[in-house]
Amino acid sequence: MKAEEAAKLVKGKIVSCKEVADKVKIRSGFSADLMSDVLALAISPNKDTILITGITNPQIVRTAEILDIPVIVVARGKAVPQETIKLAEEKGIILIKTKLTVFVTSGILYSHGIKGARILKHGRKSAAG
Amino acid sequence: MEENLLLVEKFKIQGRDFDRAGEASSQIKTILKKLNIPPSVIRKATIAAYETEMNIIIYAYHGVMTLKVYKNKVKVIAEDKGPGIPDINLAMQEGYSTAPPEILEMGFGAGMGLANIKKNSDILEIKSNVNKGTTVTFEVSINEQHK
Numbered sequence: 001m002k003a004e005e006a007a008k009l010v011k012g013k014i015v016s017c018k019e020v021a022d023k024v025k026i027r028s029g030f031s032a033d034l035m036s037d038v039l040a041l042a043i044s045p046n047k048d049t050i051l052i053t054g055i056t057n058p059q060i061v062r063t064a065e066i067l068d069i070p071v072i073v074v075a076r077g078k079a080v081p082q083e084t085i086k087l088a089e090e091k092g093i094i095l096i097k098t099k100l101t102v103f104v105t106s107g108i109l110y111s112h113g114i115k116g117a118r119i120l121k122h123g124r125k126s127a128a129g
Numbered sequence: 130m131e132e133n134l135l136l137v138e139k140f141k142i143q144g145r146d147f148d149r150a151g152e153a154s155s156q157i158k159t160i161l162k163k164l165n166i167p168p169s170v171i172r173k174a175t176i177a178a179y180e181t182e183m184n185i186i187i188y189a190y191h192g193v194m195t196l197k198v199y200k201n202k203v204k205v206i207a208e209d210k211g212p213g214i215p216d217i218n219l220a221m222q223e224g225y226s227t228a229p230p231e232i233l234e235m236g237f238g239a240g241m242g243l244a245n246i247k248k249n250s251d252i253l254e255i256k257s258n259v260n261k262g263t264t265v266t267f268e269v270s271i272n273e274q275h276k
Contacts, residue, residue: 036241039176040248045168055236059183062151063236066158066175083148091155 012098016088026050030117035063043118061087075102133200140194142185154179173249174203174269180242181207203269213259
């Protein structure tokens with residue numbers, strides 16, 4: 001699904017990188033407010049994961065950048081600060097804001113074929129790696 | 130192993146500078162990509178670097194992160210001046226946190242940081258002096274199967 005289509009489905013408004021929203025494809029999703037959980041678990045190896053969150057500060061963009069997540073939905077109708085939008089523009093990440101909750105946003109996308117993001121399984125670590 | 134050292138880069142981190150929080154880790158990711166480090170290694174090293182950087186910004190006054198890239202590993206040394214960690218074992222526990230509420234509102238400070246650094250590194254060493262500062266050193270190996 002294109003990011004543009006995801007935005008329409010969740011009745012959202014694209015607030016950054018709108019010009020690429022008809023090109024970027026998403027296939028999986030991850031919902032969380034705790035960025036450490038996103039960092040610990042979510043994998044976006046094909047750069048096609050959407051992050052759904054109720055957090056609005058620039059750290060959501062940093063987290064997405066580090067994990068190669070190209071699209072973020074900010075749920076619950078929260079105002080997205082200008083510095084978050086600015087950073088998203090800079091880093092090429094599409095931000096969508098919606099009045100829907102994280103639950104409903106996730107449910108809509110899931111019912112339209114977006115699967116849960118691959119989850120990292122951390123194995124036992126040895127000193128030799 | 131110093132002869133296998135490919136690159137050294139230092140990043141200054143200012144405590145409470147939330148506007149730039151994550152910028153050093155972003156730069157680390159860019160550097161590792163340019164050096165053609167395997168993606169799984171880049172992922173682990175940048176996640177660990179980002180959590181380390183956030184820890185300095187949340188808790189310390191200031192610090193320096195040093196990135197050292199070797200042929201067979203990525204190493205990050207983060208030294209900060211700050212309150213230190215009185216009980217490292219306790220701080221390592223998932224869910225243990227001393228972060229104030231405003232940090233939680235940013236999606237951090239839930240006591241996952243050090244555990245995340247450990248999960249994403251092959252070697253982790255934490256040295257801390259209360260009221261002086263903390264040094265976190267971690268390494269991510271570049272194994273043959275990555276190449």
